[in-house]
Amino acid sequence: GDEEAQQLYEGDEGEIILDRTPFYSESGGQVGDTGTLVNAHAHVVVNDTSAPVRGMNVHAVKVERGSLRVGDTVAAQVDAEKRDATRRNHTATHLLHAALREVLGGHVKQAGSLVAPNRLRFDFSHFQPISADERAEIERLVNYHILRNEPVRTEILSLEEAMRSGAMALFGEKYAEQVRVLTVPGFSKELCGGTHVRATGDIGLFKLVRDEAIASGTRRIEAVTGADAFTRFQETEALVDVLASELRTGREGLPAMVERLQEELKRARRETEELRLKLATAGSGANAANGNETREVQGVKVLAREASEMDAAGLRQLSDALMAKVSSGVVVLGRRGEGKASLIVRTSPDLRARVPAGQVIRELAQIVGGRGGGRPDMAEGGGAETDKLPEALDASYKIIESLLQGSDKN
Template sequence: IYHSVVKNPKIIPGNTVFMLYDTYGFPYDLTEVMAEERGYTLDETGFNQAMEEQRKKSRAAATFSADAADAALILLEKFKPLMENLSETIFNRDTLTLETELIFANSTDTDDGALILKESPFYVESGGQVGDIGKIYADSFEFEVHMVMNHQNYYIHLGKFINGNSGDANNDKSVTAEVNADRRWSIMRNHTVTHLTHAALRQVLGPHIKQSGSYVGPDRMRFDFSHHQPMTDEEIERIEQIVNSEILKATDVNTDVMDIENAKKTGAMALFGEKYDDNVRVVSVGTFSKELCGGTHVNNSSQIGPFFITLETGIASGVRRIEAITGEEAIKFMIDAQKNRKEAASIIGRPEPELLEGIQALKEQNSQLQKELKKVKANMFAGAGTSVGNEEEINGLIFYTHFFGETDRDTMASWIDSKKEANDPVVAVALGLVDDKMTYVGAASKAATESRIHIGNLTKELLAQFGGRGGGKPNFAQGSVDNESKPEELFETAKNIIAKDA
């Protein structure tokens, strides 16, 4: 959240609020309450837009899933009699394009369909790695593969007919299956780097590190692991250095198939609680990393490209999560970072090597100016209480009111503090629009509190009548009211309460 409010330090963007809701389960109302306590407001419009976009995606996914599932179920029903005489689908992990035989195809009225091939280059989602997409085609049809599922070791390719239909496909048994190569390469980069990251984490944090979950997609990799505390910036930087160093070594990535017992004897890492076949695949990156893995990988570590960790956070007690990018995503990350660095250096008028020094100098200068401004505001009201606000006498008390219009908290605080420190029995209340929110402050001097005035209780009673809430101590209170509230009506109501209590 801190990083998301750098551009506008008073408003939390809608996409950030939605991420808290969608990823971590924070209700909007709870986030709003927590934000208010810290002086922030939420971008409700942006949140609603993100929510509507998610609904659209869910509706689209649900529609496809339902139609594709129908096609798959009908296909399986028709395919069952043929199963006894056919061998299972062969997964060819060594190529992204191959000529193969179409065993059976089926489609719905909406052109959603399902195809079964004798041999397939498409990876089925498993072990944290997402499945492939691509196309299957011949002279008479073209089929877009959106996902692949494994049913009793028959690979069912789900998607949509772009040209032709299942009838055309069934008449044209010789087909070409083609995986989306760019996407698969991005996935392979992220999968191999997951292994390198696992090894680096054990090296930096200790041998207690155990994998608790993972996601390997074309956009990023996510790795969950057991650890008792957040990683420090230095530890994250060290992981990045180690992994990028291993990438630059251009080490071959080797895969050996062996029985599970021999695999464990070689020192290959196995996931606790995971079930393995008698024969397993052992993926090694030199002597740095060795794990049991059925996923797809690059041939050489140099094919991964640059590696950057973009997130480190906790997801449960004793479980940490990191997310990282490689390849094209990492290159884009570097280009954007360089662009931002140049723009920032230009804005503050410093050479790039002096950027951090310049930002630190600006921060210190801003801090000093804020202190001086606060003093000016305090002096502006001190000793000049009658010059700002309305004054009237109520049963021996001096009652001040003032509507600041658009203002800031410091200005309101300076005015209210000048009234609170008065020697006379003074009660003061003020309203102001702070970050487009009608904000209230109230104060009572020592002499006023001795006259049975408790500004905290008065505030609680007052603001409830104007769609707001607030409260505080005997001598100071704060809160907020509905933005449509009329200051003169609130001040008149406050006057009546004081007249009753004093």
């Protein structure tokens, strides 16, 4: 629960407040520090640090060994590796913001961020996708300032002085009278209370990994720095090497090879569909092997058959081919795929009034547990009960016979 306790024992989880702390509390998008609290009687792991009220740092902890009482003295140690990684990402976020404004325009404003040890995320105002060239230039610009190893300067100013100096502030954010200004000379100047590197070179490396729209007029970039960026480059290199080896080409030949393979695949798929169509059309004779056949119903040719070997587009093409073959009559085709039964009904022009395709499909679709509709000459439908497709196809003869008898009476 949330009750106050005088002591935490081994295995307990809780929240601890210290009279003073080196731990940074989650703020401004930067995650809280982690680390340990240690004395002769206890070893406590700090999993997060937050500040629900300004000036009150709350440490979320788990007691690994011993116990801790109110009034105990502890040595507080921040996880230096995570802190350093977070600092790299936070300063990189400032460089990214400046690069976005330089490449995309001054309309870019921060709309949110996350600064963690393993990645950074930056949301910003922009009204169109970022092109490949823009993305490359943003990445180049950030890495340019990293390689220059520029000093990162911090100073405490009054809010009025900070704004007069040109420091960027977040819209809607409430600031104290005294604010901290972080500057990368000649490139970036922002109000920020987070942890940062001493010089841009400490970031090591910067790599964009994702760019997407998250709302109208708002985009999100994710990136990695330092060791994580180096790992990303290694993974990309390994991937390129594997592809080049498998495709038996050099790195520079990969784009052309992929384009060629895509064209070959398109051609092969087209030829496969054409062959399936020919086989399906040829197999739709009076003695079709699967039991479906052309029958005379009240003097009208009716062909009903399953063609699950075709995809949705192929089924329509097959209906065209069979309609041309039948000339005057009705064609009913069905397929099972993607977890549903699909049906298409085609009626020749001379029979549209007597056997409207839309009326036939409505009755057939009910058998497979769905709905259908369309024009008098062509209608489509389907349902989830795939096992009832043969029943629906068989029923089509009786449905069409009933429609023909009704039209004859009229």
